[in-house]
Amino acid sequence: MLGALTTLLIYQLIGEVLVQMLALPIPGPVIGMMLLFLSLWVKGGIPAALHDTANGILQHLSLLFVPAGVGVMVHFARVSGEWLPILVAVFVSTALAIAVSALTMQALMRGGSPRGDGK
Amino acid sequence: MIPGRIADIWVYLAASPLLGLTITLLAYQGAYWLYQRASFNPLLNPVLLAVIMLVAALKFTDTQYQTYFDGAQFVHFLLGPATVALAVPLYAQFDKLRALLLPLGVALLAGSLTAIVSAVGIAWLLGAGETTLLSLAPKSVTAPIAMGIAEKIGGIPSLTAVLVIMTGVSGAMMAKYVLDALRVKDLGVRGFAVGVASHGIGTARAFQVSEEAGAFAGLGMGLNGLLTAILMPLMLALWRWF
Numbered sequence: 001m002l003g004a005l006t007t008l009l010i011y012q013l014i015g016e017v018l019v020q021m022l023a024l025p026i027p028g029p030v031i032g033m034m035l036l037f038l039s040l041w042v043k044g045g046i047p048a049a050l051h052d053t054a055n056g057i058l059q060h061l062s063l064l065f066v067p068a069g070v071g072v073m074v075h076f077a078r079v080s081g082e083w084l085p086i087l088v089a090v091f092v093s094t095a096l097a098i099a100v101s102a103l104t105m106q107a108l109m110r111g112g113s114p115r116g117d118g119k
Numbered sequence: 120m121i122p123g124r125i126a127d128i129w130v131y132l133a134a135s136p137l138l139g140l141t142i143t144l145l146a147y148q149g150a151y152w153l154y155q156r157a158s159f160n161p162l163l164n165p166v167l168l169a170v171i172m173l174v175a176a177l178k179f180t181d182t183q184y185q186t187y188f189d190g191a192q193f194v195h196f197l198l199g200p201a202t203v204a205l206a207v208p209l210y211a212q213f214d215k216l217r218a219l220l221l222p223l224g225v226a227l228l229a230g231s232l233t234a235i236v237s238a239v240g241i242a243w244l245l246g247a248g249e250t251t252l253l254s255l256a257p258k259s260v261t262a263p264i265a266m267g268i269a270e271k272i273g274g275i276p277s278l279t280a281v282l283v284i285m286t287g288v289s290g291a292m293m294a295k296y297v298l299d300a301l302r303v304k305d306l307g308v309r310g311f312a313v314g315v316a317s318h319g320i321g322t323a324r325a326f327q328v329s330e331e332a333g334a335f336a337g338l339g340m341g342l343n344g345l346l347t348a349i350l351m352p353l354m355l356a357l358w359r360w361f
Contacts, residue, residue, distance in 0.1 A: 070173045098317070
């Protein structure tokens with residue numbers, strides 16, 4: 001677990017360093033994710049400890065967004081001043097984006113065998 | 120205990136990161152307990168519930184966000200390693216992903232453009248100001264990328280962070296109903312759509328449903344981050360041109 005956590009941090013660190021050196025428009029952790037993916041591909045498998053640690057963190061992924069979410073209190077004035085355009089835009093556009101992505105992907109997959117049992 | 124003593128303890132605690140960190144974990148676990156009791160009803164999104172509880176507590180005790188964040192940043196920090204960790208489920212689903220390159224690519228482009236254009240278009244029609252519009256444009260992308268984009272195009276990064284969270288929560292709450300109404304059953308398709316439209320919070324919801332949906336959601340989130348970072352400055356240049 002400690003080793004796996006260290007691995008994740010090292011990949012993040014490499015990602016951050018690359019972003020700074022090459023002035024990339026992408027955050028370091030995303031580069032770190034791509035590099036870890038490539039490493040797993042080259043290795044041809046996932047070490048058990050890494051698998052357990054990654055799933056442990058991802059299981060409570062939503063917790064990690066809470067501190068940033070509480071930041072809404074700093075922008076209370078603007079959000080409440082324009083609450084109608086903001087709320088409608090966020091909800092309608094997110095529903096549209098989900099629908100368009102899903103229908104496009106499904107249409108292009110036709111012919112493949114249908115899988116899944118819904119959620 | 121005399122009131123003066125309690126005030127002293129409060130002053131001490133309010134200045135240490137312990138309190139911010141502890142109440143974050145408590146609020147989230149309380150929210151998660153409710154969510155679990157309601158058999159993971161998406162409308163009881165744990166991020167939303169925890170944020171409501173925490174904002175109420177901070178307002179009630181007259182605590183500044185910055186003071187709270189001094190403690191909560193330890194949780195916030197884990198977003199980085201968690202993003203790296205997404206490589207693991209992604210690799211586990213690699214064979215399925217590889218067979219779907221074209222559907223994934225086209226769906227990504229369609230979903231990403233829909234998210235940007237419809238958000239800005241609707242808010243503009245309803246009279247939002249330019250700063251709000253520019254902060255809203257990258258809302259479907261994971262927070263660190265979205266904040267970087269907002270800064271580059273003239274939005275307010277910290278407002279974008281809030282809009283990103285609202286988008287994530289809205290996606291996690293609505294996805295099941297939208298996808299059921301459209302009769303989309305495939306877990307990979309469902310996950311990918313949620314990840315493209317509502318990044319990490321949508322991905323967290325997808326992982327609660329299945330590992331396959333979660334892996335596809337993580338992929339959708341990562342790819343949309345890359346695509347939007349490239350598309351947004353181009354779209355804005357085009358817009359200014361006309």
